[in-house]
Amino acid sequence: MQTVLMSRSISSPEMALAGYAPDAAYWPHPCTPESHADHQFVAMLNGYRGSGGLARADEVLKVLKRHSEAHVARLARWIVKRKVICFEWRSQTWLPWFQFDRFDTTPQPELGPVFTELTPIFDPWELANWFAQPNPWLADCTPVETLRVDPAAVLQAARADHFIAAG
Structure with missing residues (x-):
């Protein structure tokens, strides 16, 4: 401002x-x-803050570059195959940090089944919002908060939301 x-x-x-x-x-x-x-977007910033926040794609690429020579192709492949949460805002590509393993920067394996449930029904922006918003199936905790302590509950919430959205 x-x-x-x-x-x-x-x-x-x-x-x-x-x-x-x-x-x-x-x-x-x-x-x-x-x-x-x-x-x-501001709500997503707040929702992801406790789990590492959001980053622009170029920031993620800098971190990936330290771990892999094919960092651009690797991230592009994950985005195209929807193996990571990625969305556009103000002509920038944004990704939440929580989804990457802290040691080798690969996508968290427990996210795969959740993405399998949600990517057919949510676009990238909706998927990013789903993880950052309180969810009634998770006692109004956010999926990103719950994933660390109970990944099975997050998967069940994803299945329930898939069923409701598809129904």
């Missing part, structure tokens, strides 16, 4: 608001699809 400091005194409420007007390029009108996506 861009803040403009005014050198003269503020004499009206309109002038006060003008001094702190958000830049329209970064703050779309609240009723636009862009605004809705921005709010969802």
Whole structure:
């Protein structure tokens, strides 16, 4: 957000608001699809924060480069085959860190069965949201939080949501 400091005194409420007007390029009108996506993205940032957060694809590639020479092809293959959560926001590709093994940066194996359930019914953005939002099948915990302690419960929640969405 861009803040403009005014050198003269503020004499009206309109002038006060003008001094702190958000830049329209970064703050779309609240009723636009862009605004809705921005709010969802902020919710995902918050939802993934405790599990390592979100990263742009170029950041993930830098880490993968340390572990593999075919890092670009490797990540591209995972994205195309939907072996990792990956979505677009503001012309950037984003990936949650939780899904990568901390030692060899491969996708977490327990995610495979969950992706098998959800990728036929969710697009990449919806899949990313599913992991970051409280889920009633998981006592309103998020799947990303629950995955560390009970991957079987996350798989069952994915199966239940698949059944509901497909039904």
